[in-house]
Amino acid sequence: MRLRPSRRPSGPVHPVDEVLPPGRLAVYGLQHVLAFYAGAVVVPILLANAIGLGERELIHLINADLFTCGIASIIQSVGFWKVGVRLPLLQGVTFTAVSPMIAIGMAAGGGTEGLTTIYGAVIVAGLVTFFAAPYFARLLRFFPPVVTGTVITVIGLALLPVAATDAVGGANAPDPGNPLYLALALGTLTVIVLIQRIFRGFMATVAVLAGLVIGTLASVPFGLVDLGGVGESGWVGVTTPFHFGWPQFSLAAIVSMVVVMMITAVETTGDVFATGEIVRKRVGGRDVARALRADGLATTLGGVLNSFPYTCFAENVGLVRLTRVSSRWVVAAAGVFMILIGLVPKAGALVAAVPHPVLGGAALAMFATVAVVGIQTLSRVDFTDHRNVVVVGSGLGVALFVTVQPDVAQAMPQWAQAFAGSGITAGSITAIALNLLFFHVRRRPRISPDRERVDLATVNGMDRAAFATMLGRIFEGPTEVPARVHARGPFADGAALRSALQEELFAAPQGEQRDLMAHYPDLGGVVGTEGAAEDRVPADRDEPVDGPARRDRAGLALLDGDGRTELAEVAGAYRERFGFPLIVCLRDAGGRDGLLEAGRRRLTHPPAQEHAAALVEIAKVAGHRFDDIVG
Template sequence: MVEKTTKNMSVFDLNGVPTLGKATPLGLQHVLAMIVGNVTPAIIVAGVVGLNSADRTLLVQCAMFIAGIATLLQLYPIGKVGSGLPVIMGVSFAYVPSLIAIGSQYGIAGIFGAQLIGGIAAIIVGIFIKPIRKYFPPLVAGTVVFTIGLSLYPIAINYIAGGVGSPTYGAFINWGIAIITLSVVLFCNQFTKGYTKLASILMGIVVGYVISITFGIVDFTPVREAAWFAVPKPLHFGIEFYPSAIITMIIMYIVNSVQAVGDLSATTVGGMGREVTDKELSGGIIGNGLSSVIASLFGGLPTATYSQNVGIVAMTKVVSRFVLALAAGFILLGGFVPKFGAVMTTIPQSVLGGATITVFAMITMTGIKLIIQDELSGRNITIVGLAVALGMGITQVPQSLALFPSWVMMVFGSSAVVIATVVVFTLNLILPQKTLADEQKEREEMELKG
């Protein structure tokens, strides 16, 4: 009887229910690791589509709300929806380049329309993940992730400079605050341990924010105007459907759904000492698709598993769903407190830029790590190089597609990620498979013939 009680209270058991005293700090650890990454995409998108102060706050509030809902759905599956694994969900940076492209042309309603259809596509991928998975080896997934990282760099630099359209864009004060913020992030991440290391980005933002306040560049008006409690409003931002935007988001959802396989696998291998099952993979992807559909109706942006939280699970071996459900509860609470969202929107863009450039750099390096899981044969180098070259090249010179139909310009001229995905997927299918050994053999045969 004692053994059963001990097991049920263990933080190292999936179904363990530890005391609140033990679970609370472990849950807060997950919140600290994800909170900045969860709200920043909403702040970026709000700026691009030109939302007013109240709507910016609401978009951040909805990011918290949907992250909590999506996490709970993963922790405690309903039928075939949800993985049942200890993962934290949140708004994903991977979608930001595409969201910016769609939002710039079609506004926030166009984003949510494309997101709704994209979420349905993710559900379909989840149902058929087993046969689909083989078409997205590390080479393909890694190239996409690598391109996502590269696409995010201009966003970070523009933020560091003060934000496009700001009268102080490029000013020394903006760069100074951004560099101080970045320095704090690097110091906490590389020279400290425990909570400080875990919350290094948050620490950098706090320091940068305080410095910004002392220079009088923080406007607290949105905080004063925001309510203490409010429920997210369904369809507040509206929803509109545009074919080119939908195509873009379907491609992104397919790729990111397959990419979720990596996070779910890392969770079970690192935290539970076993491989992930097909049922867990399917349920996890279906759950994320459904979460995104729900998010599109409530004003939340696309969600994904958070790799940093997967890393915490793998490092600590704390897999109790109760611990992560408590974290989800804290996140969800933020979704009902507009003042929290309002505070987030007052963070100067230079502070966000200095803090998030490290996140974007890590996304890029994650892509490289995935790419080199496959051999760097001449074939694979050609595939990756062409995909990235065409993706980044065309989007830097979008007028090169000026005489194409407008939908082509929208789908391929504004998103390097979409182009890279199409190219790497196609080339990987049609180019003959050749290993380094095969290429070496070909060279030897050529020498013999010569």
């Protein structure tokens, strides 16, 4: 009897969860390792040179880094309990931590003594990240597509100079005028592009690996492939906990490293959303919390095993997009390879023999692809709203400014240099801050003047009937969800109450869910005849979810005649196929083009998926109304 992977009732296994044959897993995993390797060893090299470590210490740091990277990648991709996002995300040491770690190490006297102080701060920062993960995930409403798209684009653009530096010979010996370096870099890029263009199936998915191998072979006649390190390295090198001594704990160092982890949490959030876009898997707050817990656990483990803070590696996000291989088990296979490389220094030396120009040519393709994912996310943003233009433009501008002129951080106070020393960090913080300023600071409540927001203490003090009546306003029709939520009170904070409402909505019997869906306005009526939606909304609602203000905000008022007709046709076809209206939270619809695209795409989904999608849209609408009602 042949064993098959378990399947959900709604359909086959998602490509993310597909277990590929062992041969393909090995090849795809090796491709991830080769694409990742150069970035993996940069941090220990920079740190060792800066704080005065010797060659033997550097070799141990590299082995420990690769070994821990493998474990961290398996934790993130495979996952257990509430740890690991279970997406094809590979973990690596964050570049954001380089400058703060150098500062910590030098302040502690440099050498191995400085290293032990760094590890003390890394361990504590990892624990803080692990336990703070769910609270950070609750802030996702401050990360709409205008922010996540900007952050993802910034990540891709800010990493391109790293690829360019490799393409001209590497940071240690750059030679931009060398025609051989240029030929190897562009030749590797050309091979990747041609394979993607000419071949289909398996060959197309290993284009980056093929480019790296062909580029390396082409470099041999020119003496750029040095295999001397392979002969000098040992066969086995095991990293032991606290190899350099017991960690030392400094309050200033710990605070600095916690700040670094807060910054990398933003980068991880961007990478998680980018990967979710690529593999077409919905990402939510719980996913981000699981990813951040994995970051925190891996960082703590790094401090114990002589490594450094970990985050999702954007380099491999680009590789997932380029190869279109979505299986998270490929990253798990890459993790196994990295563990083996970390245990076998000779294998690491062999991988390190790939010339910098060849790595740079491959990285140009991968990093640019990350930026494209960001642009794709930004395509859902309504740029008729000038505030969105300012958020995106300023975020990109600041990111490129710091990337091109990294020494500008020296003009900032010491405490601010951790924020201003990285283009990714500076651009991301700028986008987040401007989004808060324009869309969340001093916003007027979206309810009628004669209604006041209710504080949580008042909500907790309500009896069942008053509670159900008050919170029943966040839904479009009658439902027992608020009454069931009342039995779970009192609630510690607004987030707990919101979560309870969402959990009860999704746990409700299917018949009750369908009855609730039927009370929501038909989007075809909204765009087909003015006022149709308002007629469908009960008179006691504060503001119709699809009324004039919502249509203007979503860009529906700017639809031409053809656009309105098409959307009405899509909505009609949707109701005919699924038996309930096309429900869309217009505040999050992403403008008129995004609305049309989403409607057409949702028509192709199976009924079970659309039942879930409609509940998600109802939850979004309820979330916005909840913010209007509960203070």
